[in-house]
Amino acid sequence: MTSDQDNIKTRAAIIGCTGYTGYHLVDLLLRHPAAELTYLASHRDVLPDLRDEFPALLGRLDADVAQTRPIDFDAIAEEADVAFLGLPHKAAMAYVPQLLDAGLRVIDLSADYRLTDQALYEKVYDVEHDDPANLSDAVYGIPELFRKDLPGATLVANPGCYPTAAALAIAPLLSHSLVKTDRIVINAASGITGAGKSPKANLHFPEANQGYHAYGAIGGHRHQPEIGQTLSRIAGHAVEPLFVPHLLPVDRGILETIYLEPSDPDVTEEDLIDAFVDAYSDEPFVRLRESPPNIKHVVGTNFCDLSVRLATVGETKTVVVFAAEDNMIKGASGQAIQNMNAVFELDETLGLL
Amino acid sequence: MTSDQDNIKTRAAIIGCTGYTGYHLVDLLLRHPAAELTYLASHRDVLPDLRDEFPALLGRLDADVAQTRPIDFDAIAEEADVAFLGLPHKAAMAYVPQLLDAGLRVIDLSADYRLTDQALYEKVYDVEHDDPANLSDAVYGIPELFRKDLPGATLVANPGCYPTAAALAIAPLLSHSLVKTDRIVINAASGITGAGKSPKANLHFPEANQGYHAYGAIGGHRHQPEIGQTLSRIAGHAVEPLFVPHLLPVDRGILETIYLEPSDPDVTEEDLIDAFVDAYSDEPFVRLRESPPNIKHVVGTNFCDLSVRLATVGETKTVVVFAAEDNMIKGASGQAIQNMNAVFELDETLGLL
């Protein structure tokens, strides 16, 4: 690379980099041909070297970048064009206004700006929203569905892992009015990185290994309102699916198996497939498959693999959609990079194929 | 044990013992206080010592029993009271008539006598049924649902793994008329022993490990008619659920997450739980749980763990039932032992707790 090319690289900071999404942001930015990781910030009292947190980064991350620094808005703004927020829900919104004021583009991986309805956010997360002003300006970043909002956006709410797969899986059916919307069932399963990096009794290896179970309040998971918001936006009316997540004994990967009732009893499987081809044939990160997708084939990639089937049992027809993604990539850090690419009007696939 | 007690032990033969269900029958019979394994038969040309097939059995199985013998009906009848058939579907029915003629009780773990409708069997398994005479006499062995058929039965069709969990999970709702029956969805996941012992490309360790996906014809799995038959028998009218199986990267365990529409919009979760308590409070092998069951807690046991919830999203109520079992135990060999206990009027829990 010539220094001319270096000059035009997008400079990226990560605030809250010690979790799994932080790790994957670093990993992806290190491979990105048009972006450069310049600043790692932590809100810990003792600022870690990120190579101690993630031994896999040794030899990839230079010492001066690896050493995390305080969340100093001016310093970050001086060294970076974009700030990724990998902070926990509720903590992110405490920093967003100053980051925006300092002139940074912000891509927030927390839930703080995902729900446009402030009251709903406050109910679901049981906390007051500190930054309603920016809430209304935040762009919900699923490029395949809402691409036009992204170029030049200042604040991107990076979607949740489950909601990304659900939205991509259901959107073509809604936009083509192929399904009824009152009894959508999303049976979901996720690898355990989705639960974060802090050790917990039920995620201790001998407890989680070779296990499988549903978790959370059935019908009450936090991702359900986010999924509902996106589906409602696409459908043009309120859609509230039932979302039931399960924990898979794997590190990474989400599979959602989604059951819907066709709106027209004479619908054919070809009609369904046509809607997906229409929606995604030009999308670089959505792969339509004939066979049900396997999380094994998406882990480590930014792809969301989809397959749609019409199941007929007796007289009853059911639309079944399968969606697979890597919860850490298309479900978090990869989509964040894709959003960065879109915001800065780069080729969306840069650093992601 | 005194020799008097030994004399009254039920003597068991296993025909087709080199598969996983055969192994578990052996394992359970070796621990059974009132049964004795006397004869292992194989239809292979070269008769294996079962300790070579299953190195875990070394030191548990005596040499004279471990050496498999031919399928000689008279010899088996001389040494055994009951014959377990661990043969593949379609192969089992070739032996059942002679085994019955020789005076043995037969517990067949294949699918050959599960479907009472001969035409349906022939369509689903794409083969003519060789033994329609006995088909109509076979008892479908889920003790919790059809216990009265078992004492003294001569031929027991041991249910499939998925159908056992589905039947136990849905029966109380049907018998109490709590759900509509036209859109039942059974989202199922099984460990890989369910696919048998023969190596296959997609079950090669590096292909299956850390993967997860649906498989089979969506809406067309062979277990769907068996599930439908049981549900219809309980409901008193035709019930055809949608059954979608997935493959879990674990050895053993099935979890079914079942979605049903309540028949009465005013139903409460307590109503649902009452139905399950009513059905199973005295059952030794059904455990009702408040939390969604985990396959980790049933593997190695004959339990089926159930949990029922009423999920409300917006105005829509959905009954969600979770059922977990070990596909090899309650889903196969354990239930076969439980059926043997019932046939011979022993305590059903013998050798299984």
Place this chain on the structure above:
Amino acid sequence: MTSDQDNIKTRAAIIGCTGYTGYHLVDLLLRHPAAELTYLASHRDVLPDLRDEFPALLGRLDADVAQTRPIDFDAIAEEADVAFLGLPHKAAMAYVPQLLDAGLRVIDLSADYRLTDQALYEKVYDVEHDDPANLSDAVYGIPELFRKDLPGATLVANPGCYPTAAALAIAPLLSHSLVKTDRIVINAASGITGAGKSPKANLHFPEANQGYHAYGAIGGHRHQPEIGQTLSRIAGHAVEPLFVPHLLPVDRGILETIYLEPSDPDVTEEDLIDAFVDAYSDEPFVRLRESPPNIKHVVGTNFCDLSVRLATVGETKTVVVFAAEDNMIKGASGQAIQNMNAVFELDETLGLL
């Protein structure tokens, strides 16, 4: 069972039952035909129902036993003949004198009575020994090696998981003087239950899953002196092996691969095998194998599988011994039951095959 038979059952208490070894003691005692679990004691402030700690026990453990009780020596002595101690190292010795005084036989699964050299114990565990009086009376319970000490013993120090496998693997070579003793290398690998039930950052599922590494101070693991003590006792002179443990991404199972230099350069593999046959041909829980043993075939059993080979590379001969066991069974709770059987002069295999 007649009530006469019940009367002669050995009554067992478990003190410290909320860890993994406690769980397996319960599991094994529930299946034991000549023992009865009567008392579960915990030193927690809030006394748990053990079925909440271990959901797998629901339906197997009666409510009155499942409810843990305080460590009340008199109450325990009234209801039990033997007390198993599943407490952490250092905590166990605080209770042993009173339990012995109350007339109980004690089988201690901690390390507190394993090292006969008080000073060595205090150095290795960095704590003063509170009960040196009983230390010298404790019997080190590996029945295959020290069987004659067990009948009627009042205090049994149940060996560590790694030391059991190492002792069984090396003893025949020492007792037949087949190897030099100055450079014994024990390369060991254990499943993660060996690290206990408390969640830790490095044992969080996404950190441990699909990983593999050595751990602990190389040459300084706490089990090294215990292994050395046993080997020295058998050899009749000081033997100090190098022990290097690794963590396997599995729940259970230990494999030790042990490298030794033959004392006679003309030794043959047959000589080695003869020594093992001589030592173990009548042992119910040691299986000699031609192929290297697999942890898969011992997990869930009380077996220790051994295989010995003479490897020749160029002019150099090396004795290689492989030893596999379930760290939770032969390496802990199973051996404790075997020791109980031996102490009470029952058939050693009762409840364990």
Place this chain on the structure above:
Amino acid sequence: MTSDQDNIKTRAAIIGCTGYTGYHLVDLLLRHPAAELTYLASHRDVLPDLRDEFPALLGRLDADVAQTRPIDFDAIAEEADVAFLGLPHKAAMAYVPQLLDAGLRVIDLSADYRLTDQALYEKVYDVEHDDPANLSDAVYGIPELFRKDLPGATLVANPGCYPTAAALAIAPLLSHSLVKTDRIVINAASGITGAGKSPKANLHFPEANQGYHAYGAIGGHRHQPEIGQTLSRIAGHAVEPLFVPHLLPVDRGILETIYLEPSDPDVTEEDLIDAFVDAYSDEPFVRLRESPPNIKHVVGTNFCDLSVRLATVGETKTVVVFAAEDNMIKGASGQAIQNMNAVFELDETLGLL
């Protein structure tokens, strides 16, 4: 990228691309900034589209490249500068002469050109060597040890997975004369991709999952002579280590734990570390670690992580070296790319960090 830059990209063909090493070559070449994958060849009768063999490649590999073509030497030479051979041992040497004659650089991932001693090759692989002429010219490609041989080389023998880790782990000790060479023990463990893509009974998921065991003839694995050859070359005299491989229940990763006797009893751990720092401080793909390395931290990377310790037990000192690598990357396809970079005098890290 401008078309000028495209013009100077190294054009790569892969002959034998349907195995795991083929997949990883494709994956790495697709990310490589200075190389281009132009030709995929298969020796199958029915030429597959590689995206059907590896569903993960859908969306990454263009249709015209994905469709495999016959092994046509002229066509390959016209479209490529370098040919990677991912064929099985024994098959590769049938093609190498023609590929070289056609003007291609060849990087052979099979064992056919690794052993410089033809007679030894023929003994170990039990086949005549068809191409002794090129055998003597082949360069053994471990850049860290034999870098000067690589620029401009026409035929590179890409090392085995186990031998790469062993060589990197032991070389500094030999070159600094820190260890005796008559009793080197290499205790190795590999993930299951190392056994290839063809399903086998012992690698069927339920057989391999949660298992762990040694395999192969103890002291007779095919990789032992290759390791011996490299160690002998570095030591300047014959060195024949004992190599004992084990199978880990993971997809990828090798850990070798190596035991050596120090040549000087007064050696210190610092002396050992100094030798490693001296050897590798400037190497981009060797990471020296204080803690024993974990395969988890190298999987997916081209790193080999090393840690050296001096273990003292009683009077006995042992040098213990730990080496971790991804058997598919540094142990196969990644090292092949590194070798390609070196042959074409590109930055060795291109496409690999």
